[in-house]
Every structure is written in structure tokens, then in C-alpha cells.
Amino acid sequence: MHWKRKSTIQRVCAALPAKDAIYYFLQRRFGSLRYTPDPLPMLRAAAEIFAEMRGMGIAVAGKRIMEIGTGRRLDMPIAFYLCGAQSVDTFDLNVYLREELVMASVGEILRGREAVVTILGPVVGAEELAARLDVLASVQGLKDLSQKTAIRYHAPADASNTQLADQSIDIQFSYTVFEHIPGPVLEAILREASRVLAVGGVACHHIDPSDHFAHEDKSLSLIHFLQFEEREWSRYNDNQFAYHNRLRRSDYDRLYTAAGHEVFSKHPFLDDASLAEIRNGFPLATPFQGREAEDLCTVVYRVYSRPGGAQGAN
Numbered sequence: 001m002h003w004k005r006k007s008t009i010q011r012v013c014a015a016l017p018a019k020d021a022i023y024y025f026l027q028r029r030f031g032s033l034r035y036t037p038d039p040l041p042m043l044r045a046a047a048e049i050f051a052e053m054r055g056m057g058i059a060v061a062g063k064r065i066m067e068i069g070t071g072r073r074l075d076m077p078i079a080f081y082l083c084g085a086q087s088v089d090t091f092d093l094n095v096y097l098r099e100e101l102v103m104a105s106v107g108e109i110l111r112g113r114e115a116v117v118t119i120l121g122p123v124v125g126a127e128e129l130a131a132r133l134d135v136l137a138s139v140q141g142l143k144d145l146s147q148k149t150a151i152r153y154h155a156p157a158d159a160s161n162t163q164l165a166d167q168s169i170d171i172q173f174s175y176t177v178f179e180h181i182p183g184p185v186l187e188a189i190l191r192e193a194s195r196v197l198a199v200g201g202v203a204c205h206h207i208d209p210s211d212h213f214a215h216e217d218k219s220l221s222l223i224h225f226l227q228f229e230e231r232e233w234s235r236y237n238d239n240q241f242a243y244h245n246r247l248r249r250s251d252y253d254r255l256y257t258a259a260g261h262e263v264f265s266k267h268p269f270l271d272d273a274s275l276a277e278i279r280n281g282f283p284l285a286t287p288f289q290g291r292e293a294e295d296l297c298t299v300v301y302r303v304y305s306r307p308g309g310a311q312g313a314n
């Protein structure tokens with residue numbers, strides 16, 4: 001779909017009284033939610049991140065996880081569960097979770113059990129994984145899932161004010177969520193991490209600073225949105241379903257510093273096609289002019305931090 005068309009649909013839906021239900025209906029009828037959910041890509045992403053964590057001495061098994069930005073399904077919390085997490089508290093500002101999608105996803109995990117074992121096998125013991133898959137197979141609906149797996153959904157709930165007890169969490173986590181949250185709220189979320197993380201706790205955030213309209217409209221580059229001045233961009237962007245903060249890698253670095261976090265590992269992934277566009281004179285809007293191409297063309301940024309000066313989890 002042409003990105004401006006999608007933007008118009010998002011803007012119109014966001015202005016309607018029953019906006020969430022209408023947008024969900026359109027996504028189910030005409031959008032990506034038409035298809036049976038495929039949880040395997042999320043499990044692969046989880047396996048990659050958990051392996052990376054293990055390389056840094058951070059185990060998932062036995063840990064209390066706080067996730068930000070649940071979305072429509074529970075694939076990432078389920079990945080944490082399958083890999084031995086003690087509990088997952090997942091927060092969303094909006095009540096987007098849908099039981100039918102969660103259960104369809106659980107069904108796909110069970111149908112693809114062999115593939116799941118191949119994906120998660122390198123990061124969790126075979127017996128533990130088999131036992132947890134058996135639990136998943138016994139689940140009858142969302143409430144039962146929550147009871148059996150200790151995955152607790154909090155929505156509507158702002159991750160910057162979780163009501164969780166002080167020092168009650170080991171890992172604060174998000175996957176492709178930070179880019180949808182305004183900078184001042186992100187700073188508050190990292191400060192909340194400093195409050196809720198136990199001694200040795202860490203934050204891990206996997207950020208996608210690319211233009212999300214380009215994910216669907218393949219005629220766009222991943223930095224397409226950097227050409228718009230704030231005023232024009234806000235016309236496409238300032239609604240609940242489209243919002244992207246357009247923060248670049250160095251902006252995130254500043255946020256972490258302002259929130260008092262010590263970043264101990266960061267992984268920027270650069271897009272070669274975007275770098276070539278910058279070299280060829282891509283017309284950058286004022287806020288992005290004069291900045292380093294690597295800063296602008298980081299399209300995935302994974303950041304590990306701990307509240308100022310504390311020791312890392314193990």
C-alpha cells in the first residue's frame with residue numbers, strides 16, 4: 001500500500017470514537033492480521049538476543065522480566081517463558097492484546113514444536129524447554145495462559161509508572177517499541193527501570209529507528225522520513241497508530257545519559273542503501289542536517305544498560 005494512503009487510514013481511524021476496534025477490524029480484514037500469526041520470526045529474534053545476553057553473562061532462566069509495549073500478541077513474553085523466565089510483566093499504554101491472536105500464535109508454536117526446539121534449543125536446556133512446551137499445550141485461553149506461565153498483562157498502563165515494587169525486576173526489555181515513544185517518556189521509562197531493577201538488573205531495548213512506512217511501501221528507503229520538516233511530518237505521524245519519534249542513534253545515547261544509565265553494550269545495524277542515499281545528496285530536513293551518516297542510517301539499535309554504576313546481572 002502507498003505510504004500516504006496508509007497514513008490517511010491511520011489518521012482517520014485515530015480520530016474516530018471507536019478507533020481501536022475500527023483499526024483492528026481493518027487490519028484483520030485487509031491488513032497483515034488477515035493471515036494466521038507466525039510467531040517463529042519473533043522466537044528467532046528472541047533466541048538471537050538471549051544468546052547475545054548469555055555472551056555478556058546475563059541469563060534469562062529464573063529471571064523476572066518487565067516488557068514494554070506488548071502489542072497484539074504475547075510472542076516475546078512466551079519466548080521468555082519458554083527460555084525459563086520466572087515471570088513476565090508486560091505493559092502496554094493501549095489495550096491492543098487480542099485473545100484470538102494470542103491463542104492462534106500458541107497453536108502455531110505447538111504445531112511447529114520441532115522448529116521451536118531448533119530455534120530455542122541453543123539458549124535453553126532441552127528438558128526445560130520440553131516441560132514448558134507441555135505446559136503451553138495445556139493452556140485453555142488467555143487467563144489460563146497467564147496463570148500457568150506467570151505472564152501478566154498490564155494495560156492500559158504506562159511503562160514509565162508501573163506500580164511494580166522497588167527492585168522487583170531483573171530485566172527491563174522492549175522489542176521495536178522505543179521508536180514509538182516520545183523522548184521525555186523514554187527518559188521516564190529508563191528512570192522507572194532504575195527504580196524497579198534489582199541489584200544486578202539490566203535494561204535491554206531493541207530499537208527500530210527506520211521509517212516504518214518503508215516496511216510496507218517497498219518504494220521507500222529506510223530513511224525516507226528524514227526529509228520532512230517536523231511540521232509536515234506531524235501531519236502523517238501525530239496519531240496513535242503511526243507515531244514514530246524519528247530519534248537517531250546519538251539521540252538515544254543522550255537519553256540514556258540523561259536518565260542516569262550506564263550503557264555497557266550497544267549494537268548499531270547500518271543500512272548500506274541509506275548510506276548510499278546520503279552520499280548521493282538525500283534531501284535531509286533541518287533537524288537531520290550536519291549529522292553523521294552512520295547516525296542517521298542506523299536502522300536497528302540494540303542497547304544494554306544498567307542504572308548508573310550498578311553491576312550487571314548474571
Ligand SMILES: C[S@@+](CC[C@H](N)C(=O)[O-])C[C@H]1O[C@@H](n2cnc3c(N)ncnc32)[C@H](O)[C@@H]1O
Nearest residue numbers: 069070071091092093094158159175176177181
Ligand atoms: C509497535 S508496538 C510493539 C509491539 C510488540 N513489541 C511487537 O514487537 O510486536 C508498540 C507498542 O508500544 C506501546 N506503548 C507506547 N507507549 C507506551 C508506554 N509509555 N508504555 C507502555 N507501552 C507503550 C503501544 O501501545 C504499542 O502497543
